[in-house]
């Protein structure tokens with residue numbers, strides 16, 4: 297028996313209860329979780345908003361996790377028992393037509409792994425009822441079974457409570473800067489939303505040599521954190537028009553790149569408005585599937601050759617990118633410690649969700 301944070305009724309609270317874990321099937325590994333981070337997308341999955349991500353109860357959320365492999369199923373070439381791993385919500389095959397087109401976030405194998413109707417079936421069950429996991433993972437459990445492609449072995453020198461953040465917040469933010477676009481030295485970059493993902497955009501843009509990194513948020517705590525992560529300017533969006541405030545820094549044309557991580561459509565419109573002609577707005581924050589973007593002057597997109605793009609989980613290959621991010625942390629060039637404002641036992645998940653909804657703190661990590 298193991299304990300997990302299970303939502304038993306749609307929109308209900310999450311309960312820390314005993315669950316059954318089946319043995320690993322072909323191509324799977326058993327992972328004893330050491331730490332799991334709480335992301336805004338987990339709350340959206342549990343409490344609705346994004347149709348394609350809705351999790352029928354009983355459900356276990358969580359897509360940031362790190363732990364130790366304790367058993368491998370038939371046919372697994374890696375990782376091995378005893379390996380420390382970061383879990384990835386995307387498991388790439390490297391061979392499908394999207395991987396070979398350099399769009400690994402769109403990997404067809406990833407879609408297959410995230411579909412509970414395929415593979416070996418749900419890893420967890422409650423009194424015989426299968427539990428819906430978040431994609432191929434569901435990390436809010438002491439132990440689980442995941443596809444081997446989704447367990448990325450890392451250097452054992454890496455602390456696992458920090459490593460779990462690489463599974464989403466870090467790889468999504470840093471990856472958007474490195475994989476989705478090319479930020480050149482001197483470019484002006486604005487980052488709308490400075491939570492876990494936004495702060496990683498800030499630090500990656502600064503390391504890429506951006507001429508200015510303009511952090512935008514409505515929280516003084518998050519703006520102060522953005523400065524610590526390398527922002528050259530901060531904008532409190534409660535007091536100013538964001539595109540005007542961005543241009544006050546960049547000059548009249550605006551930013552080369554804006555990155556939107558809040559998922560709020562008003563902020564997305566500001567992100568498009570604040571880019572210069574030829575600039576790119578990168579949208580990363582998940583919005584409810586019913587939402588639409590109301591751009592008031594669509595002719596500007598054409599006349600000014602503006603680009604609007606999405607970026608899913610850093611647009612990279614987990615097996616390539618996670619070990620690099622680990623190495624950068626161990627070498628002292630990637631900040632991770634400062635992202636965690638609270639460590640809690642998994643039993644306190646409802647309190648952590650309340651903190652996240654109220655915008656309190658940066659990242660909560662559950663330690664096991």
Ligand SMILES: [Zn+2]
Nearest residue numbers: 335337464465
């Ligand atoms: Zn996430």
Ligand SMILES: [Zn+2]
Nearest residue numbers: 390392395403
């Ligand atoms: Zn693929």
